Amino acid sequence: MLQDRYVELFNVVKAYPNPFGEDIAVVDGFNLTISQGEFISVIGHSGCGKSTVLTMIAGLNPITDGGIVVAGKEISGPGPDRAVVFQAPCLLPWMTAFQNVMLGVKQVYPNASKSDKMAMAEYSLSVVGLADAMDKYPRELSGGMQQRVGIARAIALKPKMLLLDEPFGRLDSLTRMELQDVILNILNFDKITTMMITHDPDEAVYMSDRICMMTNGPGAKVGEVMDIHFERPRNRQEIMGTSEFFDYRGRLIQFLNDCETEKEERRKAAS
Amino acid sequence: MKYKILKALDVAGLQFLDPIVRLIYGEEPKVQLSKIGRFIVIPILAFIAFLGIWGYVAPKHATKSGEVPTPGVVANAADGIWTFHKRENIKSRDYLLAGDRKETSLTEAQDRLASITKAEKAASSKVAEAQSALSAEIASLQAPHKKELAELKAFNKTASNSRKDSLSELAESVSENSSSEREAYLDALRDHNSLSALEKENEKKISAKIDEIAGMKYQPLIDARFALKLVAEEKQFLQKRVEYLSKNNRSEKVAEYEAKLGEYEATLASSSGKELEKTGARILRQEERIERVSDSSYAQPWTFPRQIKRSLMCVFFGFILASMIAIPIGILCGLSSVFMAAMTPFIALFKPVSPIVWLPIALIVVGGFIPDPDKHWFIDSINSLPIIGSYDLNPAFIASAITVALCSLWPTLVNTALGVASIDKDHINVARVLRLGFWSRLFKIVIPSALPLIFAGLRISLGVGWMVLIAAELLSSSEGIGKFVWDMFNNGSSDSFAQMFVVVFVVGLIGMILDRTMIVFQRLVSFDEAPTSI
Numbered sequence: 001m002l003q004d005r006y007v008e009l010f011n012v013v014k015a016y017p018n019p020f021g022e023d024i025a026v027v028d029g030f031n032l033t034i035s036q037g038e039f040i041s042v043i044g045h046s047g048c049g050k051s052t053v054l055t056m057i058a059g060l061n062p063i064t065d066g067g068i069v070v071a072g073k074e075i076s077g078p079g080p081d082r083a084v085v086f087q088a089p090c091l092l093p094w095m096t097a098f099q100n101v102m103l104g105v106k107q108v109y110p111n112a113s114k115s116d117k118m119a120m121a122e123y124s125l126s127v128v129g130l131a132d133a134m135d136k137y138p139r140e141l142s143g144g145m146q147q148r149v150g151i152a153r154a155i156a157l158k159p160k161m162l163l164l165d166e167p168f169g170r171l172d173s174l175t176r177m178e179l180q181d182v183i184l185n186i187l188n189f190d191k192i193t194t195m196m197i198t199h200d201p202d203e204a205v206y207m208s209d210r211i212c213m214m215t216n217g218p219g220a221k222v223g224e225v226m227d228i229h230f231e232r233p234r235n236r237q238e239i240m241g242t243s244e245f246f247d248y249r250g251r252l253i254q255f256l257n258d259c260e261t262e263k264e265e266r267r268k269a270a271s
Numbered sequence: 272m273k274y275k276i277l278k279a280l281d282v283a284g285l286q287f288l289d290p291i292v293r294l295i296y297g298e299e300p301k302v303q304l305s306k307i308g309r310f311i312v313i314p315i316l317a318f319i320a321f322l323g324i325w326g327y328v329a330p331k332h333a334t335k336s337g338e339v340p341t342p343g344v345v346a347n348a349a350d351g352i353w354t355f356h357k358r359e360n361i362k363s364r365d366y367l368l369a370g371d372r373k374e375t376s377l378t379e380a381q382d383r384l385a386s387i388t389k390a391e392k393a394a395s396s397k398v399a400e401a402q403s404a405l406s407a408e409i410a411s412l413q414a415p416h417k418k419e420l421a422e423l424k425a426f427n428k429t430a431s432n433s434r435k436d437s438l439s440e441l442a443e444s445v446s447e448n449s450s451s452e453r454e455a456y457l458d459a460l461r462d463h464n465s466l467s468a469l470e471k472e473n474e475k476k477i478s479a480k481i482d483e484i485a486g487m488k489y490q491p492l493i494d495a496r497f498a499l500k501l502v503a504e505e506k507q508f509l510q511k512r513v514e515y516l517s518k519n520n521r522s523e524k525v526a527e528y529e530a531k532l533g534e535y536e537a538t539l540a541s542s543s544g545k546e547l548e549k550t551g552a553r554i555l556r557q558e559e560r561i562e563r564v565s566d567s568s569y570a571q572p573w574t575f576p577r578q579i580k581r582s583l584m585c586v587f588f589g590f591i592l593a594s595m596i597a598i599p600i601g602i603l604c605g606l607s608s609v610f611m612a613a614m615t616p617f618i619a620l621f622k623p624v625s626p627i628v629w630l631p632i633a634l635i636v637v638g639g640f641i642p643d644p645d646k647h648w649f650i651d652s653i654n655s656l657p658i659i660g661s662y663d664l665n666p667a668f669i670a671s672a673i674t675v676a677l678c679s680l681w682p683t684l685v686n687t688a689l690g691v692a693s694i695d696k697d698h699i700n701v702a703r704v705l706r707l708g709f710w711s712r713l714f715k716i717v718i719p720s721a722l723p724l725i726f727a728g729l730r731i732s733l734g735v736g737w738m739v740l741i742a743a744e745l746l747s748s749s750e751g752i753g754k755f756v757w758d759m760f761n762n763g764s765s766d767s768f769a770q771m772f773v774v775v776f777v778v779g780l781i782g783m784i785l786d787r788t789m790i791v792f793q794r795l796v797s798f799d800e801a802p803t804s805i
């Protein structure tokens with residue numbers, strides 16, 4: 001039972017004050033259930049409140065109303081059980097890649113022996129393909145490599161949940177595809193419940209078990225949730241060639257377009 | 272190799288040497304040459320031009336301490352300061368020498384003394400020569416003016432006498448009740464007086480010319496006198512050296528006292544009663560004396576290089592004190608806006624206070640803690656430390672260091688607070704997700720990210736501290752560069768005037784080196800552009 005409702009968001013509301021001091025609910029009545037080990041993508045127009053939802057789950061952003069339960073416990077504040085990878089890698093520039101990963105490992109496993117901790121950090125760096133660049137500083141790494149370190153840092157925490165906020169947003173499309181596979185490989189190996197925010201329908205369909213489409217804000221909520229029935233492990237070439245892929249993709253784009261036209265109409269009605 | 276050198280230059284802030292290195296490696300000679308022209312040759316030319324203007328303008332202004340020194344005079348003064356320092360070091364070494372090394376040094380010094388005595392004679396005869404040459408020159412230059420003066424005087428005298436005669440005649444001829452004639456007489460008298468004044472004036476002009484020639488600057492004489500002065504100083508030094516190598520030497524003194532002690536002991540063996548009492552007391556006193564002398568060292572005066580070292584030490588004490596206060600408070604300010612609000616009035620109020628105000632307060636407060644500096648455990652314990660101890664740290668030194676700290680802590684404090692407050696929000700989020708505790712958040716995230724700004728602040732602080740220090744030493748008479756300037760000012764000779772100019776360059780140079788060093792540190796800790804491998 002708990003496995004089906006591993007993460008639950010009910011009636012989550014987030015209101016920000018506008019310049020006139022009135023509270024505007026950016027996200028209003030957001031309901032979503034995620035089962036354990038599931039990969040769910042959130043897609044929606046820019047500014048609809050995707051990052052807001054994700055940071056609320058991470059605990060970095062206080063919730064105005066409603067509640068979020070992760071693994072049977074209502075969250076209060078951030079914690080290493082919900083690892084976050086942001087669009088910017090957010091590495092600490094005065095530490096090497098290894099030290100950046102180690103910082104988290106030390107925090108989560110304070111009682112492990114030093115060699116165990118080092119092994120954990122080394123392992124997660126090698127999983128993302130950075131075995132040779134562990135002792136480099138972030139400024140010596142490319143954007144893609146930095147984002148790999150960010151991913152390594154997140155998985156080294158052995159989190160209950162992985163939160164990805166447009167993790168490939170700033171990368172070129174080749175690196176983006178590489179990193180998509182890096183993440184899928186990790187998840188094939190170790191099923192972590194994952195929520196990823198994306199702007200890219202292809203990416204969403206290729207990677208997810210379910211896609212949550214958000215309506216436009218203010219007052220954004222879950223518009224539609226679509227199941228993706230591809231087997232795992234997935235093969236990009238195979239999937240991209242199927243007609244289902246195009247159906248899924250078409251539905252996504254259709255939804256996004258509908259949202260846009262609805263918004264236009266609302267604006268016209270208002271003026 | 273080339274890139275390593277270039278990188279090292281870059282980090283050390285010596286980028287102006289960059290084109291030379293590139294030129295040596297044969298990279299685009301034309302570009303490099305034009306860079307050398309711009310960044311090396313032009314500054315050098317500018318400096319030469321500066322020296323030229325200085326050398327031309329300085330002698331035009333005469334002061335109570337003589338003419339403003341020219342670059343050459345200042346260079347000589349610097350040389351003099353350095354020679355004095357070296358000689359004092361030799362003397363203090365000589366005092367401690369013993370045995371064979373003492374003997375060889377003694378013969379060496381005596382030989383040198385013999386030859387320098389000859390040199391002194393030669394130099395003084397040169398001075399005499401130059402003196403007589405100058406007198407002859409003066410006489411020959413003055414002769415025509417003197418002649419002119421004599422003629423003018425004679426002429427004026429006759430003219431004045433004849434005017435006086437005619438005046439008396441006029442006075443005689445005035446009729447009894449003619450007021451207009453009396454008026455005429457007064458007018459004539461007035462004319463006579465103004466003419467006489469004019470004649471005097473002309474005579475004075477010529478006398479002034481003669482005087483000017485008498486006070487004329489004669490370079491050979493100046494040079495000869497300078498040479499004589501150098502030789503005389505060296506002779507005096509050598510005489511002192513001989514003294515410290517013979518009868519004033521430590522080992523000699525000890526030997527002398529020990530001989531005396533032997534005598535007393537001999538007397539003791541054959542004495543009794545009153546005499547025994549007296550001799551016993553003498554022996555004990557003599558033993559004490561020997562102990563004191565065999566521990567003693569030469570009482571070296573404060574030479575300028577030693578004063579520089581003491582100043583550097585003072586500025587470092589002050590700087591470290593300032594950092595120890597400013598960095599923690601700055602971090603607290605940056606972390607907590609409440610604490611920042613509490614600190615703001617203090618920062619605003621105390622930051623502009625001048626060192627001249629802090630120093631007397633610091634002196635009094637330190638004096639309160641250390642009423643008797645000769646017998647205070649703190650002063651005693653610092654002065655018994657190995658290297659620091661030889662610089663005779665006293666309350667004035669501590670007060671100067673505290674003043675330096677009070678004036679220089681503000682830039683570090685403000686910059687630290689700014690650095691801590693402006694830490695990247697993403698980095699804070701990382702800390703929050705990892706649930707880092709306060710201390711690891713502080714040491715792993717907050718301080719490293721604020722470090723470049725902290726160092727920028729420290730650099731400004733060190734610069735401020737160095738400026739403040741000189742003033743503080745001058746006021747507190749704490750041995751150091753400031754004290755040197757003050758002594759030279761009170762001395763008032765033209766020589767000490769030149770030495771003050773030396774101080775300007777020394778202070779500037781040291782300040783520059785301190786600043787450069789801090790830049791290097793700053794670059795090493797700034798993670799964005801820090802060199803990774805040199």
Ligand SMILES: Nc1ncnc2c1ncn2[C@@H]1O[C@H](COP(=O)(O)OP(=O)(O)OP(=O)(O)O)[C@@H](O)[C@H]1O
Nearest residue numbers: 016017026044045046047048049050051052053217
């Ligand atoms: N701190 C804040 N104060 C006020 N309004 C905010 C704040 N943060 C976000 N918002 C508003 O909330 C809305 C949602 O922001 P959010 O960052 O969640 O959008 P998003 O869906 O992630 O957009 P994007 O796809 O461009 O990243 C935006 O309209 C934004 O203006």
Ligand SMILES: [Mg+2]
Nearest residue numbers: 050051052165
């Ligand atoms: Mg966003």
